[in-house]
Amino acid sequence: MRKIISVAVAFGLIFGLSFAKSQDADAASVKHYANCKALNKVYKGGVAKNSKVKNKGGKTHYKPYVSTALYNAHHKLDRDKDGIACER
Structure with a gap:
């Protein structure tokens, strides 16, 4: 159970950071x-x-x-x- 939670949290962090970078790139490219x-x-x-x-x-x-x-x-x-x- 702990392993599943830690994988889910890690995936959420990675996805969240990549999404934030893509928004910054869009704003910078305007x-x-x-x-x-x-x-x-x-x-x-x-x-x-x-x-x-x-x-x-x-x-x-x-x-x-x-x-x-x-x-x-x-x-x-x-x-x-x-x-x-x-x-x-």
């Missing part, structure tokens, strides 16, 4: 854009933090790209605080 003009060259509809956010600012022409890490890096560019940065 490109930073200086302003909305630069961001919109790559992501025409802007960047949404998740797929459930709705645009407060009226009609848009493009659908936003969904990425929590990218949104978190550019949340200051979200002027109306609706969860979509640089929407067009």
Whole structure:
């Protein structure tokens, strides 16, 4: 019984550490854009933090790209605080 518990704990630690490293790698690989003009060259509809956010600012022409890490890096560019940065 002890052996099973120790194996389970070891597996949990290894899995937990590898998951944390992958999240850090995703956050580190996010490109930073200086302003909305630069961001919109790559992501025409802007960047949404998740797929459930709705645009407060009226009609848009493009659908936003969904990425929590990218949104978190550019949340200051979200002027109306609706969860979509640089929407067009």
